Amino acid sequence: MNSSILKTASNYLLPILLLFSVFLLLRGHYHPGGGFVGGLIASIAFVLHGFTHGTDATLRLLRIHPGVLIPVGLGLAALSMFAPVLTGQPVMTGLWIEEPLPVIGLIGSALFFDLGVYLVVIGVVLTILFTISQYSE
Numbered sequence: 001m002n003s004s005i006l007k008t009a010s011n012y013l014l015p016i017l018l019l020f021s022v023f024l025l026l027r028g029h030y031h032p033g034g035g036f037v038g039g040l041i042a043s044i045a046f047v048l049h050g051f052t053h054g055t056d057a058t059l060r061l062l063r064i065h066p067g068v069l070i071p072v073g074l075g076l077a078a079l080s081m082f083a084p085v086l087t088g089q090p091v092m093t094g095l096w097i098e099e100p101l102p103v104i105g106l107i108g109s110a111l112f113f114d115l116g117v118y119l120v121v122i123g124v125v126l127t128i129l130f131t132i133s134q135y136s137e
Contacts, residue, residue, distance in 0.1 A: 003052075010052040017045035021118075026104055028114050035114035039121025046126055055133045066130065069123030077116025080109045 021041035028034025050058040059065070084093040096108035104111075 007052045010048050014045050014049050017048075018042055021045070025114055025118050026111075035117030036121055038114075039118040040125065042118070042122050043125035043129075046122075047129055050130065050133065055130050059130065062126075066123045066126035069119045070127070073116040073119030073121075073123060075116070076119065077113050080112035080116060083109055 021038040023038075024033035024041060025035055025038035028038065046058055046062065049061065081092050084095055085091060087095070089095075094108050094110055096106055100106045
């Protein structure tokens with residue numbers, strides 16, 4: 001796209017959308033939101049940047065190929081699922097730290113599971129869309 005207005009707007013929208021996606025990720029185990037929705041919003045931010053600046057510029061901005069996020073996210077989600085087994089509890093039992101953090105609140109295994117889902121969603125969506133975009137160019 002050659003619209004200078006859209007290019008300028010996307011430069012400002014990228015950090016705002018990423019911040020909003022982290023907000024949705026962090027509030028997901030208390031209210032609606034979570035890793036899936038947060039990952040979709042983060043993906044939208046990078047897709048918008050890709051539309052305006054080109055896929056190659058967005059991949060340089062990411063610094064790593066989005067496909068790398070898929071196994072990292074799956075590993076983190078699996079680790080958070082099976083961590084309770086180490087304490088003698090069933091799989092997917094919630095483990096929580098007793099003291100809440102000032103901004104985030106209580107931290108538990110659900111947050112790490114959501115973070116894994118967040119990374120997988122970003123990796124899958126961006127890998128698919130950037131592959132299609134590069135193929136069509």
